[in-house]
Amino acid sequence: MFILNQNGNLKYYTISSFEETGMTKHCFTTRCGGVSKGYYSSMNLRWNCDDAPKNIEKNYEIICNEIGIDKNRLVLSKQVHEANVHTVKDSDIGNGIMFPNKFDSADALITDKTNVAITVFGADCVPLFFLDPKNRVIALAHSGWKGTVLRIGQRVVEKMVSDYNSNPSDILTAIGPSIQVCHFEVGDEVADKFIDEFGYETVEKHGEKYHVNMQRAIKMQFRDAGILNSHIDDSAICTYCRHDLLFSHRQTQGKRGVMGGFLALK
Numbered sequence: 001m002f003i004l005n006q007n008g009n010l011k012y013y014t015i016s017s018f019e020e021t022g023m024t025k026h027c028f029t030t031r032c033g034g035v036s037k038g039y040y041s042s043m044n045l046r047w048n049c050d051d052a053p054k055n056i057e058k059n060y061e062i063i064c065n066e067i068g069i070d071k072n073r074l075v076l077s078k079q080v081h082e083a084n085v086h087t088v089k090d091s092d093i094g095n096g097i098m099f100p101n102k103f104d105s106a107d108a109l110i111t112d113k114t115n116v117a118i119t120v121f122g123a124d125c126v127p128l129f130f131l132d133p134k135n136r137v138i139a140l141a142h143s144g145w146k147g148t149v150l151r152i153g154q155r156v157v158e159k160m161v162s163d164y165n166s167n168p169s170d171i172l173t174a175i176g177p178s179i180q181v182c183h184f185e186v187g188d189e190v191a192d193k194f195i196d197e198f199g200y201e202t203v204e205k206h207g208e209k210y211h212v213n214m215q216r217a218i219k220m221q222f223r224d225a226g227i228l229n230s231h232i233d234d235s236a237i238c239t240y241c242r243h244d245l246l247f248s249h250r251q252t253q254g255k256r257g258v259m260g261g262f263l264a265l266k
């Protein structure tokens with residue numbers, strides 16, 4: 001279950017199944033509790049936009065302080081809608097925060113290092129969370145429609161198995177707030193990609209238009225990778241429906257900040 005936590009104006013989600021292990025510090029932010037203005041209001045974590053850098057920096061500080069992670073030990077992703085899973089090295093610690101983002105393609109990050117916070121960002125795309133509590137390995141992935149068709153979620157599980165000797169049946173997963181089938185209208189060419197890869201159960205016809213169910217396609221990948229049903233925690237929260245609380249690219253025609261998923265091993 002995704003639990004909405006509140007401290008003053010600050011609101012963020014935590015994942016109960018991850019919390020229960022006692023092994024992680026983590027969250028998924030909302031748009032509430034930061035210092036950014038206008039359509040970035042207020043917890044914007046998106047660099048390289050026209051939001052004031054000092055506000056963005058302050059927002060990182062606020063959320064890191066709240067969940068007790070060291071801002072200087074963040075590793076920011078590089079989301080380019082591909083399916084590369086990047087293994088965090090010591091020299092990556094601080095990427096995108098202490099020094100410019102040096103990754104070319106890192107839509108997913110994986111690590112077994114302690115007190116290193118990996119990240120994922122989104123404002124409709126699907127954030128995926130992974131924890132192998134037995135082998136102490138964590139991962140995050142950005143699964144937009146392209147990454148979903150490329151099965152990035154499944155790729156992450158496969159890497160946990162090949163590189164860290166994880167057993168898929170031990171891995172806990174979570175599917176964060178993202179645009180759901182109610183609002184994810186797509187062109188026929190995108191719908192066709194989902195039908196080809198995952199079958200008709202991942203699309204719905206709403207009048208003349210197709211809507212895609214990315215979360216269902218992700219659950220199919222997880223099952224193909226050996227994840228137990230009981231280890232898939234689906235928030236089922238739609239960013240578009242809840243644009244009062246969350247940033248949504250579609251709902252705002254792109255005038256929006258991004259939310260962040262943060263995950264670190266204690």
Ligand SMILES: [Zn+2]
Nearest residue numbers: 182183238241
């Ligand atoms: Zn919706």
